[in-house]
Amino acid sequence: MNTIDFQQKLLAWFDVCGRKDLPWQRNITPYRIWLSEIMLQQTQVITVIAYFEAFTKKFPTVDALAHAPVDEVLGLWSGLGYYARARNLHKSAQIIAEQGYFPNTLEALVALPGIGLSTAGAIMSIAFQKRQPILDGNVKRVLTRFNAISGWPGQAEVNKTLWAVSADFTPIDRVADYTQAIMDLGATLCTRSKPQCVRCPVNTACLARLTDTVAVLPTPKVSKKIPVKHVTLLLLHNAAGHVLLEKRPSLGIWGGLWSVPEFSCLQSAHDWCVINNINIVKQHTLTTKRHTFSHYHLDYTPVLMCVDDVDNCVMDTEQNLWCTVEHTRSLGLAAPIKRLLQQHFKQRE
């Protein structure tokens, strides 16, 4: 099976089984394709849909996005994760608005913050109908299996090979459909676990299937033990029901976002009676949450505390503020903290 056959079989399958009614597949514009590609980075389709709808409703054009305050952009992004994507999106929108036109070359696209080779390739092929390969997780899975390419795809040598193969397989005609098709194949049939090879349009020539190595491709990265990081998050509220928030440092977890104050250094509950000269009159643990990241688990115990005589407290208004749960929605507040606060105030109602 040559590349022409591969393309034809894949496209014929796409015409029948491909996804063609996703929000960003309607009213296709470079802006909408760009936005969808950014949201879809390391994020599944089902998660993105609602965010995409809300985002495009609020910011229908690049100009609208460019002229919005960054906090408003982060607010709409809240819960989607990888918040640098939102900041880069906003920054890029301002650059594009300044230029007066949407960049339509690979070089110009890659020059924008948040756009790498794969995202640029997707925009070029889907929005501009230009022959340009992509190499996302789906394509890596399909190509490593179809060609029985072993070795962890993150490895430079393997990565280089995969880009070359992807470029070789990418057609000139119907390049937008092809790009969508190979991603659909990876997302719906050529999945990591339980791939449905029987339904695959190119299964007769798939080298992994012929050599019975589908289950071990792509080669997984050698994993190492993930350390656990423990922190304590304080949920401080005053008599008016306002919650104390602090703006987190720009580096590290939830960088630049608003969250409840963190006290990871406290050793025992007895230490919590006086914090920032605020008298704590009551405290109890709400729940314990855990999040998994690439290289560590984050264990945090949110602690509910009431404070009295708030008017006499000295607060740093530059880095801290008292705000209501409603306010948190426009602050790009880290999603788990937002949920915690909303749950807390729901119980109070």
Place this chain on the structure above:
DNA sequence: CATGCGTGGCT
């Protein structure tokens, strides 16, 4: 090249 970055789903 390794690491950091979020959240949710799957096995």
Place this chain on the structure above:
DNA sequence: TAGCCAAGCAT
């Protein structure tokens, strides 16, 4: 269930 992964990019 605890680990792994999902439409990557920046540093």
